[in-house]
Amino acid sequence: MELIEGLENLELSLDGPEIYNECENKILSKNQQKKLNRYEAISGRKKDKRKEERSRRRERFKERRQGGEKPKDETRKEQIERLTNAKEVGIKVFIDLQYATNMTNKETQRLCNQLKRIYGSNKASISPFNLTFSNLKRDGIIYQTCVEKITGFQQFHVNMIEESISEEHDISKLIYLSPDAAEYLENIEDDKVYVIGGLVDDTVQSRVSLQYTETVGLTARKLPIPLYMEKSDGGTFKQILTVNQVFDILLKFQETKSWPEALIAGVPKRTGFVLKQEHKENS
């Protein structure tokens, strides 16, 4: 039993018909009557809304099943199988999480959100990458923030290692994606390892990833945006994309083997980049 505010000495059950029986036997003041009317209107509306939402959900579920969509747990099982298989045969992509000290707490939180999206995209892909979060120190701010902010982060089907990429791999195989690289990425090859810098820099910290590649002696490549796209009338015309946007473009490219398709799907509209005429038919 709950006491409705203002209906002094009148106990009302919020979910039973007793409310009416109780009230019927009492003489209510004008004020009480007004409050009771309001309560009835609100609770009635809420019930109707819940009923509508339930029937909409049932409809959607029926439509999905009739349209041949698999039940959720079956889809999830298949996704996990693909991710497990990718650990054996998938092209390797690393997210290099060495830049914790370059970021504010807010930027770190945004990075964690981007890692979650990356995991989501990889899980949903029919040909996922063999994905690794490297340089992920268990006592570091990135790991701690991800665990705190992302439900199930520790159970992600991703390799999570504390080592840096150069400790893990033959550096001649590494291709580091950097917006400041001199050369464009042309292809994705099975025997190479692709690295995206795990950095969110709201105020752009120019050449950070490029400097790292120069120090260690790694090959750096930038996305071939200007090769396939041109500026439309308006936009930010920024070619520095977020970690998850770059990941999605790589994923789409390896699915389609088409840069026009991958770039048009992944480069945000607000940048103002559109496909060059000669590439429109190929996308």
Ligand SMILES: C[S@@+](CC[C@H](N)C(=O)[O-])C[C@H]1O[C@@H](n2cnc3c(N)ncnc32)[C@H](O)[C@@H]1O
């Ligand atoms: C927000 S950017 C960080 C940019 C940062 N100023 C730097 O020096 O890398 C995050 C990461 O996405 C990748 N990235 C972003 N835009 C890119 C582009 N146009 N070409 C290649 N990689 C890009 C890089 O790996 C980069 O480290």
